[in-house]
Amino acid sequence: MDIGTLQYFQVPGQDVVWRYLEPFKDKSIEGPHSTMGKCSSSAKLHHGRARNLNECFGAYGWEFTWEEMRWLTDWLLVRGVDMLSPHAFYYSVRGDRRDERPPDVGPNNIWWDRYKPYADYCRRISWLNGAGRQVCDIAVLGTATLLPWRAARVLFEHQRDFNYVDTDTLLHKAAVSPEGIQIGEARYQVLIVDGPDSVDPGVAEVLAPLVEAGRVVVYQDAIATLPEALSTPEAFLDALAALTPPDLTLTPAHPDVRYRHVVLEDHHLYFLTNEGRQPVEADLQVSAAGTARWWDPQAPAMLEAHPAHPLRLQPYQSRVLCVAPK
Numbered sequence: 001m002d003i004g005t006l007q008y009f010q011v012p013g014q015d016v017v018w019r020y021l022e023p024f025k026d027k028s029i030e031g032p033h034s035t036m037g038k039c040s041s042s043a044k045l046h047h048g049r050a051r052n053l054n055e056c057f058g059a060y061g062w063e064f065t066w067e068e069m070r071w072l073t074d075w076l077l078v079r080g081v082d083m084l085s086p087h088a089f090y091y092s093v094r095g096d097r098r099d100e101r102p103p104d105v106g107p108n109n110i111w112w113d114r115y116k117p118y119a120d121y122c123r124r125i126s127w128l129n130g131a132g133r134q135v136c137d138i139a140v141l142g143t144a145t146l147l148p149w150r151a152a153r154v155l156f157e158h159q160r161d162f163n164y165v166d167t168d169t170l171l172h173k174a175a176v177s178p179e180g181i182q183i184g185e186a187r188y189q190v191l192i193v194d195g196p197d198s199v200d201p202g203v204a205e206v207l208a209p210l211v212e213a214g215r216v217v218v219y220q221d222a223i224a225t226l227p228e229a230l231s232t233p234e235a236f237l238d239a240l241a242a243l244t245p246p247d248l249t250l251t252p253a254h255p256d257v258r259y260r261h262v263v264l265e266d267h268h269l270y271f272l273t274n275e276g277r278q279p280v281e282a283d284l285q286v287s288a289a290g291t292a293r294w295w296d297p298q299a300p301a302m303l304e305a306h307p308a309h310p311l312r313l314q315p316y317q318s319r320v321l322c323v324a325p326k
Contacts, residue, residue, distance in 0.1 A: 001014070001032055001033075001035045001036060001039040001145075001146075001147045002144065002145050003039045003042065003043055003142060003144060003145075003147060003164060003166045004143070004144025004145060004166055004168055005144070006039070006040060006043035006047070007043060007047050007168075007169070009043075009049075010049065011049065011050075011051050011052065011053050011083065012040045012043040012044050012047070012049055012052045012053070013040055013052060013053030013054060013055065013083075013085075014036050014037075014039060014040050014053075014054055014055075015054065015055045015056070015058065016033075016036060016054055016055075016056040016057070016072060016075075016076065017055070017056070017057070017058035017059050017060070017087065017101075018058070018059045018060075019059075019060055019061075020033040020036070021033055021034070021036070021072060021075060022068070023067070023068055023071040023072075023275070024275075024276070024277055028075065028275065029149070029152075029153045029156055029157070030149055030153060031149060032147070032149070034149050034152070034153075035142075035147035035148075035149055035152065035164065036054070036076075036079075037054070037075065037076050037078075037079030037080065037081050038079045038080065038147075038152070038162070038163065038164055039147055039164060040052040040053065040054065040080075040081060041079060041080025041081055041082075041129075041163070042080075042163040042164040042165070044080075044082075045080075045134065045163060045183075045184070045185070045186050046163075046165065046169050046173065046183045046184060046186060047169075048184055050130070051082050051083045051130055052080070052081055052082060052083065053081070053083040053084075053085060054076050054081045054083070054084060054085065055085040055087055056072060056073070056076060056084060056085065056086060056087065057069060057072065057086055057087050057088075057103070057105055058087035058088065058101050059087075059101040059102070060102075060103060061102055061103060062098075062102050062103050064102075064103045064105075066111045066114070067316055069086075069105065069118075070118070070316050071275070071316055073118075073122060074258075074273040074275075074316070074318050075258075075273075075275065077122070077125045077126070077129065077260075077271070077273075077318075078258040078259065078260050078271060078272075078273045078318075079258075079260070080129055080134065080260060081126075081129065082126040082127075082129035082130035083126060083130075084122055084126065086105045086106070087101065087105070088100075088101065088104060088105065088106075089104065089105070089106035089107065090104045090106075090108055092108075093108045117298070120300075121297055121298050121300075124297045124300060125271060125297055125318075128262060128264070128269055128271060128297075128320070129260070129262065129271075131264060132262025132263060132264045132269060133185070133262055133263045133264075134161075134163075134186075134260070134261070134262050135161075135247060135261040135262065135263060135268070136161045136162060136163055136186070136188075136261070137180075137187065137188055137189040137190065137244050138155070138160060138161065138162040138163075138188060138189070138190050138192065138240065138244065139162060139163055139164070139165045139181060139188040139190070139191050139192065140152060140155075140162050140163070140164050140165070140191075140192045140194060141164075141165055141166075141167065141170070141191055141192065141193050141194070141198045141199070141203075142164050142165070142166050142167070142198055143166055143167050143168075143197070143198055143200055144166050144167070144168050146197055146198065147164050147166075148194035148195050148197075148198055149194075150194050150195070150219065150220060151192050151194040151219040151220075151236065152194075154219075154233045154236060154237065155192075156258060157255035157256075158233075158237055158246075158253065158255075159246065159247075159248050159249070159250060159257060159258075159259055160237070160240060160246060160247075161247065161259065161260060161261065162192070163186065163188075165181070165183065165188070165191070167198070167199075167200040167203050169183060170203065170206060170207075171200075171202055171203070171206055174206075176206055176207060176209055176210055177209055177210075178209045178210065178212065178213035178215075179213070180210070180215060181210065189215060189243060189244045190215050190216075190217060190240060190243050190244055191207065191210060191215065191216050191217070192216075192217050192218075192219060193216060193217070193218045193219070193223060193226060194219045194220065194221075195219075195220070195221050196221055196223050199223055199226070204225040204226065207226075211225075211226060211227060214227075214243070215243060217230065217236065217239050217240060217243070218230065219236050245287070246287075247261055247286065247287045248261070248270065248284070248285070248286050248287070249284075249285045250282040250283065250284060250311065251282055251283040251285075252282055253282075254276075254280050254282055255276075256274055256275045256276025256278070256280060257272060257273070257274060257275075257280055257282075257311070257313070258272070258273050258275055259271060259272045259273075261286075261288075266324075266325050267322060267323065267324050267325070268286070268288035268290065268322075268323040269320055269321070269322055269323075270286055270288075270320065270321040270323070271297075271318065271319075271320050272311065272313065272318060272319050272320070272321065273313070273317075273318045274313035274314065274315055274316070274317055274318075276315060277315055278315065279312070279313065279314050279315065280311060280312065280313040281310065281311070281312050282310070282311050283309055283310060283311075284308075284309050284310065284311040284321070285309065286321065286323065288323040289323070289326075290323040290324050290325045290326050291323070291324045291325075291326055292308035292309075292321055292322065292323045292324075293308060293321075293322050293324075294306045294308065294319055294320070294321060294322070295319070295320040295321075295322050296319060296320075297318065297319075297320055298318070302322075303319075308321065
């Protein structure tokens with residue numbers, strides 16, 4: 001993904017089109033298209049933009065379902081996208097117009113009567129992403145034209161949130177010290193290097209204070225001048241946990257849960273989604289201290305009768321855990 005070009009946009013954006021991503025398939029967490037969402041939201045953060053955009057659903061075909069639309073929406077939102085441009089709304093689908101990169105996701109579709117609640121849901125989570133300050137202390141190194149996904153998959157499946165940092169941003173906008181990497185308001189305690197293609201000339205020299213402090217973690221491929229590579233997900237996760245404890249943990253572990261943690265007016269908000277086929281039920285622990293309650297952003301309503309620590313999510317469902325200061 002071309003994260004480097006996004007620095008020139010007032011609203012960094014990308015397109016989820018042509019079935020680049022589909023529910024329950026590995027291509028949603030493997031391969032170059034799986035880095036979307038995180039690509040634009042990372043660019044927004046590091047370049048001081050107010051919003052980031054995705055034009056979504058174009059050319060998914062008339063077989064595109066309501067469930068697919070909801071799944072892709074949550075896929076984008078939980079990765080930090082805060083402006084959605086659904087493709088497309090047509091005045092007419094008569095004749096050849098019905099085949100102009102379908103579907104119509106608006107008034108010419110069978111779900112039009114459900115669209116207003118869906119749009120309101122998108123608005124609420126977009127506000128949460130756009131106005132909230134993200135809590136994230138892990139960065140994954142990429143280049144202007146390449147974002148790695150092997151380590152990212154492990155992070156997603158074990159609820160370790162992260163952002164991408166491209167080498168140009170690292171070399172020209174970041175302050176690197178033994179304590180971490182500072183880019184504007186973002187501060188990272190750990191940098192992950194996933195493959196030698198991410199290490200442009202000059203990167204190793206800039207990272208020297210971080211390497212000496214033990215805060216660079218190399219995954220799978222050995223890279224000269226950087227620490228020894230960790231070849232298994234288990235060793236990789238153990239190394240991360242030793243440097244920065246998990247912000248959110250599930251017992252039992254569940255690979256289909258994704259989350260995003262933001263702070264708004266001293267309230268910690270954890271947006272959680274289920275990207276799997278099966279219901280999720282697990283004990284949930286978060287690092288934020290305070291009084292915790294569940295919010296259903298679809299309803300919208302606070303779920304006063306639901307205890308805070310068990311997480312229960314159906315497929316295509318999301319919840320927000322709100323932790324207020326005591």
